Amino acid sequence: MxxxxxxxxxxxxxxxxxxxxxxxxxxxxxxxxxxxxxxxxxxxxxxxxxxxxxxxxxxxxxxxxxxxxxxxxxxxxxxxxxxxxxxxxxxxxxxxxxxxxxxxxxxxxxxxxxxxxxxxxxxxxxxxxxxxxxxxxxxxxxxxxxxxxxxxxxxxxxxxxxxxxxxxxxxxxPIVREKDGLAKSSRNMYLSSKEREAALILNKSLTKCRDALSNGEKSTKLLKKIIKSEIEKEVLARIDYIEIVDAFSLDVIDIACKPILVAIAIYIGKTRLIDNFIYEA
Amino acid sequence: MxxxxxxxxxxxxxxxxxxxxxxxxxxxxxxxxxxxxxxxxxxxxxxxxxxxxxxxxxxxxxxxxxxxxxxxxxxxxxxxxxxxxxxxxxxxxxxxxxxxxxxxxxxxxxxxxxxxxxxxxxxxxxxxxxxxxxxxxxxxxxxxxxxxxxxxxxxxxxxxxxxxxxxxxxxxxPIVREKDGLAKSSRNMYLSSKEREAALILNKSLTKCRDALSNGEKSTKLLKKIIKSEIEKEVLARIDYIEIVDAFSLDVIDIACKPILVAIAIYIGKTRLIDNFIYEA
The missing domain is CATH 3.40.50.620 (HUPs)
Known part of the structure; x- marks a missing residue:
């Protein structure tokens, strides 16, 4: 090489x-x-x-x-x-x-x-x-x-x-994750050990959202609320955005009825991390 | 083909x-x-x-x-x-x-x-x-x-x-011209025969400017004036712009001391025509 x-x-x-x-x-x-x-x-x-x-x-x-x-x-x-x-x-x-x-x-x-x-x-x-x-x-x-x-x-x-x-x-x-679920990112190295633990909230909150989708929830307002209240449990986390959009057009949608992108950006301390999943609703 | x-x-x-x-x-x-x-x-x-x-x-x-x-x-x-x-x-x-x-x-x-x-x-x-x-x-x-x-x-x-x-x-x-000097353009076919004749003013006025440059005139203000007063002789012509700019950056310049682009856009009746020359000052 x-x-x-x-x-x-x-x-x-x-x-x-x-x-x-x-x-x-x-x-x-x-x-x-x-x-x-x-x-x-x-x-x-x-x-x-x-x-x-x-x-x-x-x-x-x-x-x-x-x-x-x-x-x-x-x-x-x-x-x-x-x-x-x-x-x-x-x-x-x-x-x-x-x-x-x-x-x-x-x-x-x-x-x-x-x-x-x-x-x-x-x-x-x-x-x-x-x-x-x-x-x-x-x-x-x-x-x-x-x-x-x-x-x-x-x-x-x-x-x-x-x-x-x-x-x-x-x-x-596909996203590659650490064993504990944190999405791999070059910016993860900015995290202190406490922040590193707090950062698990990204994947955790998305998992809650995915579970709700699997259980039939289609209201993006409610789905975003689920993510938000999960993230708010973590004191080191500050929400930049929580969005659910059409996976192709990236238009904000109210009802999850076609392929959607659930995407979040969260500050853990000073470090901004993102995570997401696509759901073929 | x-x-x-x-x-x-x-x-x-x-x-x-x-x-x-x-x-x-x-x-x-x-x-x-x-x-x-x-x-x-x-x-x-x-x-x-x-x-x-x-x-x-x-x-x-x-x-x-x-x-x-x-x-x-x-x-x-x-x-x-x-x-x-x-x-x-x-x-x-x-x-x-x-x-x-x-x-x-x-x-x-x-x-x-x-x-x-x-x-x-x-x-x-x-x-x-x-x-x-x-x-x-x-x-x-x-x-x-x-x-x-x-x-x-x-x-x-x-x-x-x-x-x-x-x-x-x-x-x-290079620009290809009719025998009488009008630059070839698909839009020339919009011109009536009177307008066709009036359109000669584009090349004529540029020629005056080029002559002035050859004679050592370097003030773009004066050079533009030469073009303007020539075009104003033609009643069917209406000036859109007369510009002298740096040939690479297209920045407006005051003194013609490096390669310049002299460019004009003129309405002949309703038809907008352009013409130009580059001068290696």
Whole structure:
């Protein structure tokens, strides 16, 4: 496995592979790889002959006051994870390799970016769409792998690929959890041991909601109430949002009667964590 | 030469060509092809083994009250032009092949779209960027050919390609003019014979400006004045804008001391015509 830092190098290698007839997968990441990413790379390696992992903490998807500077970075550790998970190439550019100072062009979505995490992160998903478009143009892969933990991101990227006719297949992969149920996240390492325990409330509250759905509850108002009262039991937790939306359009809905996305964002201390599940109502 | 109407067909044909090792050019047009377009196709055919011409009157780049409905369309005539100019394939989709009703994603530029034609056509260049991105994703060409007559469009597309890392080379081709100097345009056919004569004022006024530049005039204020007083001699002409800007950034400048774009938009009766030249000051 090799690591390259320039657009020219990664593009050249992928072109050579495509010319030789290999199928190529892209796994876009911001590094700080955990077993959630590992599962993406594993699956990509199973389904494709060559796997490129991009590692890039994308500055334009961070807002002011967010954790761009403190976001964990450890390329050496990431290289070990990528290698053992079956990656063939890492693309790890610096910010100035990816962005000119006088950048003008961007890619965005409209309604899909306004709710959920987009409500309080107004430029976040334009930043995501722009960098993912760039990666797709730099690395002409057959398939790209994204985690379902970032459910809104996944819905937006799928729509962007459809709307702009990117010639790539988007594969969503299930959330990977710790044994105790906490969804894997690079931001979990910000948690103190007390906060780490408190963070279990995310999965716990979603499980209560899923149980209620299984028992026939369809009112999203009531379902959200179930999540809310569960989370309020945890003193270290502060709710950012609890939403139940149409899984495709991300429109807020009153009655759970088609595939829905139940998504929450919770501050545990200063750390913002997200979790979700899709329910095929 | 063949005409296809679906994304699937054109993508398949271009992939076959690429696999066989052919170089492929794309000439994006809105049809109503004149000798300006012909010169693009000719050049594309000289520099590439296969040429695809897209013919699509892109609804999202027209504003309210603009000429979307009346824009001239004649596919049969266009096919004859393409064939004789050396095209290998026409991609002529209907609007519903290109756009879902619930389209969410778009591509745009910031500052480059705010002046010149963008000042009064606020969504025009986002419409252009979006459709051109789609065409680039549908038709993975090596080179794409655009006319220099749409100077702002060309500057924006070049910047978009740079910023989003599209793997395509953008070739700008010189303005083609009638013998009397009027720049070729599909909209020239809207002109009555009196208006046709009045329209000569565009090239005439630009020529005066170029002469002044050659004689050492550097004040853009004075240069614009020269154009303005020339145009005001023509009673059928109404000025939309007269601008002198940096040819790369499209920033308004006071002194012509590097490559500049001198661009004008003039109504002749109800028909809005544009013309320009680049001066390597």
């Amino acid at each position: 090799n690591t390259v830092k320039t657009i020219k190098e990664v593009r050249h290698q992928v072109k050579v592979w495509k010319k030789e007839g290999y199928s190529v997968a892209l796994v876009p990441t911001m590094g700080s790889l955990h077993s959630g990413h590992e599962s993406l790379i594993n699956r990509a390696a199973k389904e494709n002959e060559k796997v490129v992992v991009s590692i890039f903490v994308n500055p334009i998807q961070f807002g002011k006051g967010e954790d761009l500077d403190s976001y964990p970075r450890d390329l050496h550790k990431d290289e070990i994870v990528c290698d053992s998970a079956g990656a063939d190439l890492i693309f790890a550019p610096k910010a100035d390799e990816m962005y000119y100072k006088d950048i003008e062009a961007s890619v965005s979505v409209k309604e899909l970016a306004t709710g959920l995490c987009g409500a309080k992160r107004p430029n976040h998903f334009a930043g995501v769409c722009t960098v993912v478009s760039k990666l797709f143009n730099i690395i002409p892969a057959d398939k790209a792998y994204f985690g379902e933990k970032d459910a809104q991101q996944l819905a937006i990227i799928k729509r962007m690929v459809r709307d702009l006719n990117f010639d790539i297949e988007i594969i969503g992969c | 063949n005409t296809v109407k679906t994304i699937k067909e054109v993508r398949h044909q271009v992939k076959v060509w690429k696999k066989e090792g052919y170089s492929v050019a794309l000439v994006p047009t809105m049809g109503s092809l004149h000798s300006g377009h012909e010169s693009l196709i000719n050049r594309a055919a000289k520099e590439n083994e296969k040429v695809v011409v897209s013919i699509f009157v892109n609804p999202i780049q027209f504003g309210k009250g603009e000429d979307l409905d009346s824009y001239p369309r004649d596919l049969h005539k266009d096919e004859i032009v393409c064939d004789s100019a050396g095209a290998d394939l026409i991609f002529a989709p209907k609007a519903d092949e290109m756009y879902y009703k619930d389209i969410e994603a778009s591509v745009s530029v910031k500052e480059l779209a705010t002046g010149l034609c963008g000042a009064k056509r606020p969504n025009h260049f986002a419409g252009v960027c979006t459709v051109v991105s789609k065409l680039f994703n549908i038709i993975p060409a090596d080179k794409a050919y655009f006319g220099e007559k749409d100077a702002q469009q060309l500057a924006i597309i070049k910047r978009m390609v740079r910023d989003l890392n599209f793997d395509i080379e953008i070739i700008g081709c």
